[in-house]
Amino acid sequence: PEAITVQELANRMAEKGADLVKAMFNLGMPVTITQTIDQDTAELLVEEFGHNIQRVSEADVDIVTTDDVDPEETLKPRPPVVTIMGHVDHGKTSLLDALRGTDVTRGEAGGITQHIGAYQVKTKGGDIVTFLDTPGHEAFTEMRMRGANVTDIVVLVVAADDGLMPQTIEAINHTKAAGVPMIVAINKMDKPEAKPQRIRERLLEHEIVVEEMSGDVQDVEVSAKTGDGLDKLLDAINLQSELLELKARPDRDAEATVVEAKLDKGKGPLATVLINRGTLKRGDIFVVGTQSGRVRALHDDKGRQVKEAGPSMPVEVLGLGGVPRAGDTLTVVEDEQRAREVAEYRQEKADEKRTTVAPTNIDTMFSALN
């Protein structure tokens, strides 16, 4: 939190420090002139003295990406973004690979599987589903901690021949905490020792009541090995997705979330982003975390060049100034100067956080006091 000493604030307001101390006393908050007060108290004082507060909002210098809401009539349905979670060896990777194999657009000219951190599947029915290709809870929680809630639906994988294991429980807890709907995939049904009913019963202990047990959490029996049940799983995902009425505005500057980033020896910094809203196009200028850049090329999950990417589509972006972090937001801006300005401002703020214990820089709080 921002803080300032009473004296500094007085200087800013061109008032006497003693008068501020007196005012604070009258407000029931006795302080000394060298004491540090928080931002809310400072604002209260400024108002008390009849000054006009102009908080330098992040929006003035930075870009606030979440506070402008697209009008309802501009919204269009978008594909769901799905994360697969579950205990180690229960078949997350196998299931992701098997689901990728169901993509009806696979095999189109030039399409070779690229592991870019996320991929899309087009089902026989024509529905599109985006899967995050990074199974595991760390990616999910790390992204959530950084404020990036990209997952719409969690598929919890439980091996029918095993049972609820520690990471299964963990996944259940993370999913509940995130408030994301869950679909249970009971995997390894091809195994003779599969006992799906036992899984359903054990799930009850964690307040997961699946449909087979007359609850409302969809459960699907699958085999990542034979491919049995994958269509049903995709149907379940689409049904859940329809209930969520997922929408985003496609015709605006893009806003996206980094799901994976790395430095490639040949291509330079690369990031796979998932478009939250808008359409990202070649040539777009953007900031992402503390980096700026211009889209030089976009590649889809089959390694093909694409001209643009719309909501829920994962694309690999070339043309970054540096490597961003997973969970960073990419925002398209009007020109390079603005992009550099914002990136530099964020870099400064990040450096400040690292070097100063108690920030006392009033410039980040108020601009003009008059």
Ligand code: GDP
């Ligand atoms: P992860 O750790 O959750 O990613 O699990 P993996 O996908 O690596 O699978 C762990 C092991 O289970 C591997 O040996 C897989 O071949 C096997 N496996 C995964 N799914 C199935 C399945 O549906 N049936 C059978 N029989 N084996 C499976």
Ligand code: MG
């Ligand atoms: Mg795995």
